[in-house]
Amino acid sequence: MAPKEVGKKTAPPVRKxxxxxxxxxxxxxxxxxxxxxxxxxxxxxxxxxxxxxxxxFFFILNTSPHMVDGDSMKPTLMNKDRVIVRRTKVPERYEIITFKPPVKSEYQYVKRVIGMPGDLVWTEGNDLFINHQAESLPKESAMSAASELPDGTIKVNISEECLEQMSQFKKIPTGHYFVLGDNRNNSSDSRAFGLVDGNAIEGVVSFRFAPFKEIGWIK
Structure with a gap:
């Protein structure tokens, strides 16, 4: 028989x-x-x-941020919208640009390009006509008859200052642009101050990054 172990105590069960x-x-x-x-x-x-x-964005694509000031580009752009401007892009027709206006202002303007270098222009009274499709100016007798104007003609009412400038040209000069705000009833643009010099253009508005719900590319 195996001897009994003496003095060995059984450990109590561990309670969880x-x-x-x-x-x-x-x-x-x-x-x-x-x-x-x-x-x-x-x-x-x-x-x-x-x-x-x-x-x-800012170094390789050569862009810069810009804040829209005012309501002249409604409904495309609203006051205080933040946008990205491509500084190296040459403006094309109907693109939106930012530029230093030829008037006293602490802000850069934001407008849409309507007239490009080389577009035909003529005036009648306080009306300016712009056409990028016609090859020659219409006959003087047909200038005010809308039915006889060349296709693609844009007609805008302009200030005396703009009229004095534009009446000198048959075409928009090289490196100059005619711009309008989308909100025509509340916009100081080329109708008031005339052509925008290409050297004054900061760049083309390409993207809106604020407010958040409106983020997207601009056309």
């Missing part, structure tokens, strides 16, 4: 401690902490991407 039930406040606190950690992780992930995007 019951987990304490968390209160609503503690659960909410943990959720907030988790959300905060998730936000921090997203920021850590997105920050390098944002930095690269900024570098590409």
């Amino acid at each position: 401690r019951k987990k304490r039930k968390l209160t609503k406040e503690e659960i909410e606190k943990r959720k907030k902490k988790k959300r905060k950690e998730n936000v921090i992780e997203i920021i850590k992930f997105m920050l390098p991407i944002v930095i690269v995007a900024i570098f590409v």
Whole structure:
């Protein structure tokens, strides 16, 4: 027979401690902490991407931010909209540009290009006619008859200052542009101050980045 072990005690069974039930406040606190950690992780992930995007936009693509001031471009652009301007792009017809106006102003203007270098122009009274399709000016007797005007003719009423300038030309000179605001009833544009010199143009508006719900490309 095997000898009995003397003095050896059996260890008592280990009781599992019951987990304490968390209160609503503690659960909410943990959720907030988790959300905060998730936000921090997203920021850590997105920050390098944002930095690269900024570098590409402002240095490689040669762009700059611009804030719209006023209502002259409604409904396309609203007051306080933030847009990206491509400084290296040569404006095309109907594109929106920012430029230093030929009048006293602390702001850059934002307008749409209507008349391009080489477009035919003529005046009658205080009306200016612009045409980029016709090869020659219409006969003097037909200038005011809308039915006889060449296709594609734009007619706008202009100020005396603009009339004095535009009456000298048969074509818009090289490097100059005729611009209008989309909100024609509330816009100071080429109708008032005449042509915009290409050297005064900052660039072409290409993208709106604020407000957030309006983010997108501009046409």
